[in-house]
Amino acid sequence: MAVENTAQLKYQNNLEMALQLQASPLEAAVTVQSDASAEKIKIKDIVGNKSPQEDDERGGNTKWNNTQFDGVWIPKPNELYDAEIIENSDKLATAIDLQGSAVMSGRGVINRAKTQRILEGFYGPIISGKTGTVTTAFPAGNIIAVDVGAAVAAKMNTAKLRGANKMLTQAYVPDEAERFMVLTADDNDALLTEIPATSSDFKGAYGGTFQDGKIMGLLGWKFIHLELDNPLLNTIPALATDANSYRLNPFWVKPGVVLNFWQALRTEVGKIPEKRFMPGYLAGTTCAASRTQPGMSGIIRNLKG
Secondary structure, eight states: HHHHHHHHHHHHHHHHHHHHSSSOGGGGGGGEEESSSEEEEEEEEEEOOOOOOOOSSSOOOOOOOOOOOOEEEEEOOOOOOEEOSSSSHHHHHHHHHTTSHHHHHHHHHHHHHHHHHHHHHHHHHHHETTOOEEEEEEGGGGGGGGGTSSSSSOOOOOHHHHHHHHHHTTTTTTTOOOOEEEHHHHHHHHHHTTTHHHHHGGHHOOOOEETTTTTEEEETTEEOOOOTOOGGGGHHHTTHHHOOOOOEEEHHHHEEEEEEEEEEEEEEEEEEGGGTEEEEEEEEEEEEEEEEEGGGGGEEEEOOO
């Protein structure tokens, strides 16, 4: 038992270190919290906005406001995990080293699990109400049309980026809030063909930044390069594609998406009686995400291919 405990501790520590070195590309772009106190977690209290009352009559009565209160909730999902049987104890010891196969595989699966849960929460409905019983689908008004900047269905372009910025500003999102958007390789390539994105003449207005052929920022957006059609993300290729086969690129400000962990990382290492006591490992995470307020996020429809 002591040997198995030592191996599990080693695997846990090495996997935690590997996850620090390479995290989910979306995790740093959302608000992260840990709350395992219930099966359904209230992630945000929403207090309605009010306009000021004016004292416009001498000796008049006080005009009382009626503040509206609401909340956003996330239900606990199933754990997503990586598990594998190793042929013998010697191979297990190598696998759980910092550069071992179990650590590398576990890191990849855990990061993809976080990415999957964040995007599932983004595309899914907001659960609200005093007890989390009201569901609201993604608002149609927060979707930038596929033909913006063109006469027909088009790929990603700067006109769509401007439209996304305009949408957030008109929803009274503070200018200082960090703005994020997912770009695929196809979206990145489409933007590279646009003169406003790459020409030095537009540098002052558009503020493009580049690294190794990728656009990292433009018009105040911080781009996260991620393939939404990656089959290893399980549910995401279908969620990120509409009925017309257009890509649905998500954009948001950091307070607009919350990721909650019930258990950020669970690891198990031991011998499995059902498999002739061969050693095995497991690494899992239990987390879920949600958009918070509708005006803080949106979608751009883009032509694929």
